[in-house]
Amino acid sequence: MPMPAGIPIIDTMIGFPHEGFAQYDFIRKQTRDKGSEEMEFPAEYMFKQVPKDLPDGDPVAVTLREMDKYGIERGLVGVSDETSRLALKKHPDRFIPSSDISDPNDVTGSVRQLRRDYEEFGIKATGVFPAGTFPQVAIDAPQMYPVYQTCVDLDIPIFCTAGIPGPRLKFAVQEVSRIDTVMYDFPDLVFVTRHGCEPWEKLAWKLMLKWPNLYYSTSAFAPKHYPEEIINYANTRGADKIIYAGYFPMGLSLERIFTDMPHVPFKDEVWPKFLGENARRVLKLDA
Template identity: 70%
Template sequence: MTFPADAPVIDTMIAFPQEGSAQYDFIRRQTKDTASKEEMEFPAEYMFKEVPKDLPTDDPISVTLREMDRHHIERGLIGVDDEVSRLALTKYPDRFVASGNIDPNTGMDGVRKMVREHEEFGTRAVGVFPAGAFPQVPINDKKMYPFYAKCVELDIPIFVCAGVPGPRLRMDPQRVELIDEVMYDFPELVLVTRHGCEPWTDLAVKLMLKWPGLHYSTSAFSPKYYPKAIIDFANTRGADKVLYGGYFPMGLSLERIFEAMPHVPFREHVWRKFLYGNAARLLKLDK
């Protein structure tokens, strides 16, 4: 159960410091409470302690790389939508892995964008925030199906936020039971949940047992709060199904994550799969 402090890590959710809060305007346009619209810089800030807000932004790539180096993070999965991320992918292709971001409301234009990004940046995955789409799009909605089909065709996984969202948005689009229909209709799909699946983690475990392509990432959670059901699953039948995801710099510092990590009661055979091996396999980084 000893945490391998020298083990390499792949972070399946990492980004770069940005100035201001405009990056969250897509969330604020559908929130209704005053705190989300006017008071919180980060719309889920009420959930997190010590959000790393004051990081320098003059050289954001160097900031993230420095933090990665401190914590043995060899590769980070990042977006391709902004200039900084594209520069990082160009300058440090051995450190950063490209992931597209889909908007299911864009239909075939969005699918074509997904293909262009795959061809231009070599995206190894895509991500979607169903409750954050405007209007919201449930995980099993017909609008999502062309994107799932294209993921199967391109042979890349999709990371899907599931469970009650942190921002004060309606939770219905992210109910975990909706995943069952998707996996039934797309048995070849590799789907990785993000942001916890709470309060339905027991159901998430049941579905992972049922569907070979369904996985779970620990993004947006300090290791102190990893759900017991997920730890127990990883330690038994799910060692190949649970993978590390951080949340730097959006809500968690890497220092906070890796200070707490050694206290997670994973069994010996789980650690290296959780930190590196499972993500390397799903993102095809060892090929």
């Protein structure tokens, strides 16, 4: 069914333009192939028209203009950089704070930072990119367990990249089957996947059917490439489990996303949940 107009959209993965692509240096330190060295954006081979040359004099204003243009009411952003902290301070009604677990090898440091971010910024979520950690830390690795328990204690979800990573990094740490162990050991943990879960999309929806607190977000995918298994699940038993996430300005423009979006064959009753209601509930925005 066509995407209805006027639905307040919550984007659970959005950011701000930066000069250059230095934010991906942590990935370049780990890749070994020549192609990755030559790409500005480490997964650029997968994306067409990566947003570049965006004005960076006032990056917060740039993102706000894009949000207003496409009806995005609020966006989930990090708290680790100065631009994001400024946005959260000046526009608390538009941006939602989230932290990142950058080095789960430092178990104590990760837990302490997570608690500090909760106390200082009131974070509504945290996130982790297992394939991007170094040494890599798997979704179900022992180092992650204190982080998961802290999320339960703070009553916040964790957004976790799952499936084959875009950058040319080893993928085994992000195998979707690992999520089953985590959900078994932490039944109160709210766990949201990022970046597609490919090629295990069917397993992802089977696990969502099994575990009440497991969700899927559509980050890093242009809507024309949303997996068919995920669309079918949303249209049948999973309307409450699929959450919109973009990828601006990391790899996709909002223009690209919302040009494709009206052609996604969601049922009428799925659209409000997908675009905003599910995120609002998972992030407890009305609490």
